[in-house]
Amino acid sequence: MxxxxxxxxxxxxxxxxxxxxxxxxxxxxxxxxxxxxxxxxxxxxKATGERLAALVAHDWGTRLIRSWSEGWMELPFEVGDRLAAAALGAARGQTVVADSTTVCLYKLMRAAVAMRPGRTEIVADRGNFPTDRYVVEAVAAECGLTVRWVSSPPEAGVTLDQVRRVLTEQTAFVTFSHVAYRSAWIADLHGITAAAHDAGALVVWDLCHSAGSVPLDLDTAGVDLAAGCTYKFLNAGPGAPAFLYVSAAVQESFEQPITGWMGNADPFAMTSDYAHATGMRRALSGTPPITGLIGVDEGVRLVAEAGxxxxxxxxxxxxxxxxxxxxxxxxxxxxxxxxxxxxxxxxxxxxxxxxxxxxxxxxxxxxxxxxxxxxxxxxxxxxxxxxxxxxxxxxxxxxxxxxxx
CATH class of the missing domain: 3.90.1150.10 (Aspartate Aminotransferase, domain 1)
Known part of the structure; x- marks a missing residue:
């Protein structure tokens, strides 16, 4: 009954x-x-509305541009670290809140190709969310790579055995959603990551339907790169900025393709030449979206409190x-x-x-x-x-x- x-x-x-x-x-x-x-x-x-009102009245309305040096510049990293602790199972200094999910995925995939020079293949899920597939196809076209697609029943998702069958010594990276957007299938994060590493490849995980809903342990699993949105289970608001995770193990070799001024080693030096910043600042491109970051911060605080x-x-x-x-x-x-x-x-x-x-x-x-x-x-x-x-x-x-x- x-x-x-x-x-x-x-x-x-x-x-x-x-x-x-x-x-x-x-x-x-x-x-x-x-x-x-x-x-x-x-x-x-409710706290998001109160915080945004305070932002308009004080941080923006009263302090004006001075707020950049009074906390705004560090907000993408502080909120990223809080998100990592509350929902990602990741240590500090590996997560930053930045652009849209699409832009974040593009940055990670292009960086992954650059970190595996000479390799000619990408492994991806044919049933993944359209953005993921479109970005994979764009990166493959730009870099002259072949995509080896994995297909699975719509009520399920990609399995470890499927991934193992298509991995080769030519695989640059594999990319999947941890939770399938259609079926809610939870992929084997640990197993697939380990299998990719055994083949010498990197992994780019999409965590859009995981973050704030399914516990993650990115550090323990040895995940290289990941991105996810914040407006679903993190309740950050429509179009709120997404996050990037770049493992400490690969940060020094991570060179993202959209080289904006915020990713420069010294943004305010206004130098003629670009030099990657150290740490997660190198994952930034343009000016941080402060109003969106407030929404992410309040959503993350609720997830952290609830557990x-x-x-x-x-x-x-x-x-x-x-x-x-x-x-x-x-x-x-x-x-x-x-x-x-x-x-x-x-x-x-x-x-x-x-x-x-x-x-x-x-x-x-x-x-x-x-x-x-x-x-x-x-x-x-x-x-x-x-x-x-x-x-x-x-x-x-x-x-x-x-x-x-």
Whole structure:
């Protein structure tokens, strides 16, 4: 028998993270039954609005340009270190908040090619998020490399055995998403990283659907390079800057391709020649986006306070509830995510031939989800803001929409 609404309310009553919902802006929208798209755009923390108001009134409004020397210049590194400690399993001095995810991935991939001169191949996932694939193809074209694509079933993801079969002595780097954007499949971070290293290759991980949801241990796994966005489970706001991780082991050989003034050894010397800065400053290009960094900082603070292990535990419980309700209530709907919670990230995808139309009907009925072609409806479960009762009500509406369709 499927869990009842009373069961879900009991889970909420016992939820150690329940109080965090009050730390976020609650929309004045009586027609909203459930927001199940926090894995695309997280809700805004109340503290972010307060911090931005203070920024406008004081740091920007009063101190003006003096704020650059009073803290702004170091903010990308300070927030990066806090993010690394709260969500990435990484020591200080390896993470910086910088550009968009696309730009960060491009920097890392071009740098990886440069660090493996003479190698002619890239290993990548054909089912990865479009940006990742587009950047891979662009880098391959620019550098004259061949892409060896790995393909996997849409309800699953790339496995270690698949990667081992395509690695060669010509592989410059491999790049995958740790959590698949469509199915939520969790890739074997340790195993794939080790296999790439055994072949002499580097690894570039996309952590967009991991950061703030699934515990990571980048340092222990020996990850070389990684990037991820901050507006999903880190709740940093629309278009908030992404982060780059460059392992201390490869920082001295890391030469990023977009050589802007902030990555120079002495930005304010205004020298005619570019010289890479030391440490993570060399990963920067242009002026840091201070308003966006404030959003990242407040989102990271909430994740750090809640604790990534507790966040993961609730994510597992939420996705288990979603799967159980889908199995019982959603007739004619398939599961497009792993059944094993250990292999599943913070969202659940269900499949239906009319997924695009159903997604529109669900949103019109007050259940905000998103459609992932060709047949996926993605149910995003953000542990700091999604309640069990909210999910139960949403799945009940989903069943009603199916009945009427």
């Amino acid at each position: 499927a869990p009842t609404l009373a069961d879900a309310e009991k889970l909420d009553a016992d939820d150690p993270l329940a109080s965090f919902r009050d730390r976020f802006v609650v929309p004045d929208d009586p027609g909203l039954v459930a927001y199940l798209d926090g894995n695309s755009l997280g809700r805004p923390p 990534i292990q507790r966040i993961r535990a609730k994510a597992v419980a939420l996705t288990e509830l979603a799967v159980a309700l889908a199995d019982d209530l959603l007739k004619g709907v398939g599961l497009g995510s792993p059944r094993d919670p250990a292999r599943r990230g913070g969202h659940v995808t269900v499949t239906h031939p009319d997924a695009a139309v159903l997604s529109e009907k669900l949103i019109a009925a007050g259940v905000v989800v998103d459609h992932r072609p060709p047949d996926g409806i993605r149910i995003g479960l953000s542990p700091l803001t999604t309640s069990y009762a909210e999910l139960h009500r949403a799945m009940t509406v989903f069943a009603e929409v199916l009945t009427r369709s």
